Amino acid sequence: MKTALKLLVLLLVPALAGLLWLAWPDLREAPVEQSRAAPAGAAQIERGAYLARAGNCVACHTQAGQAPYAGGRPIGTPFGEVFSTNLTPDPETGLGSWTPGEFWRAMHHGRSRDGRLLYPAFPYTSYTRVSRQDSDAIFAYLQSLAPVQAPRREPALRFPYNTQFALRAWRALYFRPGEYRQDTQRTPEWNRGAYLVEGLGHCNACHTARNALGGIELDRNYGGGPIPSLGWEAPPLAPAGLMSDAQAAEMVELLQAGTSRHGVATGPMAEVVLHSLQHLQTTDLAAMVSYIRSLPPAAGAPAPRRPRVSEARRQELMRQGETVYREHCADCHGDRGQGRDYVYPALAGNRMLTGASAGNAIRSVLMGGYGPSTATHPQPHGMPSFAQRLTPEEIAAVLTYARGSWGNQATAVSPVEVERR
Known part of the structure; x- marks a missing residue:
């Protein structure tokens, strides 16, 4: 009898703990208020x-x-x-x-x-x-x-x-229900930015990698990663843990106008600027950037497995890519990848282009697209789709060339990667 009771207790305690x-x-949860609001x-x-x-x-x-x-x-x-x-x-x-x-x-x-x-x-x-x-x-x-x-x-x-x-x-x-609590050691601007970024802005929903069950990996907070089911990858928000005043000012400009001196909002971020960020007060955008500047460096999602490209093959792609670039890209992005301020983004030093994954760059070449239409830039310049104009080999070649020129030191792109997109 005692043995059976012990066994029952051993089974019930874990079951009750699991239910709790x-x-x-x-x-x-607090009881729901059923009263109607005043007009x-x-x-x-x-x-x-x-x-x-x-x-x-x-x-x-x-x-x-x-x-x-x-x-x-x-x-x-x-x-x-x-x-x-x-x-x-x-x-x-x-x-x-x-x-x-x-x-x-x-x-x-x-x-x-x-x-x-x-x-x-x-x-x-x-x-x-x-x-x-x-x-x-x-x-x-x-x-x-x-x-x-x-x-x-x-x-x-x-x-x-x-x-x-x-x-x-x-x-x-x-999930744990919570509320934003002011950090008294920080400025009001920082606290306002933290409230917007962590709350209504839900920025980590895209800019933090998720695990196999869709849970946000907080140890990789804001380290960037694939956006589920969209085929795009969100960049890290504080990639090096440091952001200069000039970079912060340009980030505010990009969030508000969709276009800055060196960059343009593309992919899912273009929609965020179109519907949301361009309508926010400049002080709120500056507050968000103030908070983002304080984020520590974080590990992003594990680097995707990519087809290996030999050195000889990389050199071949570089030579072919230079020809493709001069024919199709240089008129807008410049002979040295310098771009044109507020019109065509520079490719030299471009983080989207030179990331560990070439996914966003491949999608941009294949699909083309426009930045968001904003009050500052109501008719943004766009990029044509090259999916029907260039072969996977040519796209891989031009991206390999751009990722390895003008000081860029990113790895080569295989035609297989282009075909998978």
């Missing part, structure tokens, strides 16, 4: 509109060709697709029946009005740091929009990732 571990994030004033709505832009809410919650904030946009993940929800005040399919407390719970705890756990494609792991006052302002702004009927689309995720149990386990591993 799974439920811990939920146990920290919002114009100042609160205007503030909420600004904060919604800071969070880039419209980008994910707007399907191409549909009403803003009506949801339905597919968001790819390594586990399948989820679809953004309707944030307009439609009472049946949107937020029209929600209370400010229920919206706050979604932002702070990642739980919907009906009690469902939300998928972390909605970045509540960052939004949990947003203050209740700011959450209420965003809700007031969303309630001021014209209601649009747009039913929720069910996610298309593989089993078991489509279960609430899997979400509980994920949250127990990677």
Whole structure:
């Protein structure tokens, strides 16, 4: 009898501990306030509109060709697709029946009005740091929009990732509700920047590598890495741990205008500038850069495995690439890769071009593209797509040449890498 009791205890204690571990994030939730808010004033709505832009809410919650904030946009993940929800005040399919407390719970705890756990494609792991006052302002702004009927689309995720149990386990591993606390040893500007970068800006959602379960690897915080399902790679935000005043000023300019003296926002970052950052006050952008400047160097994602290129093959690609460059690239980027200020980015010393992975450079040559249209640069210069004009061999050659010229010392690019893109 005693043996059986001991066995039962040995089985029950780990089981209870496991249940407590799974439920811990939920146990920290405060009761939801069901009271309706008083009618919002114009100042609160205007503030909420600004904060919604800071969070880039419209980008994910707007399907191409549909009403803003009506949801339905597919968001790819390594586990399948989820679809953004309707944030307009439609009472049946949107937020029209929600209370400010229920919206706050979604932002702070990642739980919907009906009690469902939300998928972390909605970045509540960052939004949990947003203050209740700011959450209420965003809700007031969303309630001021014209209601649009747009039913929720069910996610298309593989089993078991489509279960609430899997979400509980994920949250127990990677999510702790929290709030931003001021660092009294830092300046108000730094604290404002930290609040925006770590909260509404959710910058580490892209600029930090993720593990096989989609959890952010905090030991690699802001070290850059692949952006799941987009095919682009986010650069490290503080690659060397140091940023000069001139570099900081240029970063503010790039975030606001989409184009700076030496660079242009491309890929997913162009959309962030278009919908979000260009609309922020310069003081807020400077505060964000102030915080980013303080970030310590961090290891990025492990370097991707790339086809080996022999020295003889590299020299061959360099010779071929120089010919391709002079024919197709030099008119814009210059004979020495110097570019043209505020028009065509320099290739000499270009971090996107010379990274350990050539993925972003390959995509840029294949797909071309434009920087974001902003108030400062409403008609940005673009780069044509070369997917139909150059062969994989020629693209590999010109990238090898650019990555190994004008002081650049990056590795060669294999035609196999181009074909894989």
